[in-house]
Amino acid sequence: MLQSPPAEPGAPEAEIDTPALVLDLDAFEANLDHMAALLAPTGTKLRAHAKTHKSPVIAHLQMARGAVGQCVQKVAEAEILAWGGVPDILVSNEVVGARKLARLASLARITRIAVCADDPAQIVAIEAAAAAAGVRLSVLVEIDTGAGRCGVAPGPDAVALAQQIAASRHLRFGGLQAYHGSAQHKRTPAERGSLIAGAAEGARRTVEQLRQQGLECPIVGGGGTGTFLFEATSGVYTEIQAGSYAFMDADYARNLDEAGQPVATFRHALFVLATVMSAPQPGVAVLDAGHKAVAVDSGLPTVWQRPDLRYAGASDEHGKLDVGSETTVPKLGEKLRLVPGHCDPTVDRYDWYVGVRGGRVECLWPVAARGAMA
């Protein structure tokens, strides 16, 4: 069953039941505006990644500020967005299995939908699903940008797949998927820039070779929160797929700018609100938020605006605080905001966003695609 919302609109933040996923609406809206302003002069479009937020509400807010659509990683996420009225969705990932492909194809009746492929057998399977559903699906070829995960090598291998797609009766060649995941968290702009230059070069070469075969790329997509300005100014990418920019996690905040300072492009908007549930001995304070409440795969959370406190260790349901000095020991029942180390899997642990502004709950939005992994 779903969990009940941890507060009602109008309640003060201090009354939100914990652990809760709290969205600072001012910071969140500023992030959406800022991304739109940064991309406008580059001519690239934003197709924001819903793997971060998993919410049709947030998708619509992004599109109201100019995003052309949404990316997702899973068919189950695409379903939630399509059922929530999102009109243009790219599954920026491979989809394998007849059951999943049948679900994907059926969505083409209610939304614009595209999917990626990196194998001839997959294209045959997508064609079969589209034919069975009586729809035409847009398929992008994913190229390996250097991250060594999904995607064929840029150049002839990618061209061959594009030709197979273009020759399939129920498919349409949608362009190239050229996301470089591991570049996002390289700490220096030189490292990030160099990796994206390589990714863009592979994409450019492939676009050229496709053109020589008479195939145009409606989309060349990629770019995350760590690198998107490199892709946006590369001259080859047409769509940016950033997601975390809307929320900003502690790990992205460790990326550095040209001056060697933490990148401050976007504000922390997403928090896990936690309560001090035990403070039994001097110097010990324990929060009610551990592994089940906050993802630690990209580092432990930080304590918001409390440089004297350090989240020192998580167990399943507990977070232990290192208390810097006895004068600042948080009290039993005190609530603290944590900045998650990694937003995407943290959001996925909750059923509700609690939107706050000016210290009060303004709205509740469901994390509608929570757990949508299939």
Add this chain to the structure above:
Amino acid sequence: MLQSPPAEPGAPEAEIDTPALVLDLDAFEANLDHMAALLAPTGTKLRAHAKTHKSPVIAHLQMARGAVGQCVQKVAEAEILAWGGVPDILVSNEVVGARKLARLASLARITRIAVCADDPAQIVAIEAAAAAAGVRLSVLVEIDTGAGRCGVAPGPDAVALAQQIAASRHLRFGGLQAYHGSAQHKRTPAERGSLIAGAAEGARRTVEQLRQQGLECPIVGGGGTGTFLFEATSGVYTEIQAGSYAFMDADYARNLDEAGQPVATFRHALFVLATVMSAPQPGVAVLDAGHKAVAVDSGLPTVWQRPDLRYAGASDEHGKLDVGSETTVPKLGEKLRLVPGHCDPTVDRYDWYVGVRGGRVECLWPVAARGAMA
């Protein structure tokens, strides 16, 4: 919204949609039986920890094999068990906040419920909640067994809290909570035994001092999958709170026995079933199960019965396999079982257990307390 079940009863395992949480029913039942057999000669009772399984179905199966009740960590988990007919529940943790305590107290109308405390102010708050609900609640004092998390020091501090509980009109002194969390994963039996000897010594001393004050301990609880035989044979613990024994994760399987071999007391019963969703280049195979599908806080998952394959890295929706030799590269669409590094937070990512036996789906059980963090 909830995710739909990934298969129907009767389907072959190969048709389960992925990622899915698969329970090998033979191994699972053997684990329940084995725990009952191990504890029987010690005279200690099992109060299995539902933080692992989050399922009233599994709670009832454990109790049918002799468990006297269940532990939970959160009020929201207690609610799910109580609503599912579990008759005896201990919240083996502190509960802070009037809203949570009111919910806890209301459960006393339908089940036997107890909770822990480690602070005089908490006891006052629990008394107020019990009085408002018109119920009597059992409260255990948590002692710090050496892990330095929740709990007061053994001895006089604990005795003072017990006396405060016993003197509270709507409370009843329930005993001692003396769980040592960090001992569970110490690799050698000597380390585990030594830590639990210390925990047991603190508990024994406190029990003695309580007795001198005329207070008996109905429960002295503690012991997890890594250490429970030490607690069970200590002569002071009355209840064992193991949870992971039912499933066994990859991390517990790294504990060693007296002979320096991996402890093989229980079988791996819980798996994440995943599909090879991309194999675009020689030596590359990518699964559809990453951070959102399997917890990595206690190490990466292992690939079940495939020593030639190594789960080398997780991103949010992808798991990259290291492929040992070209002859064994798994094929696109092939399904593999992963043994999670850590069961508890992995289970919490799913809405359904898919119970399999003899290669077929036998049952679907909801992870009813999925996300029950409050």
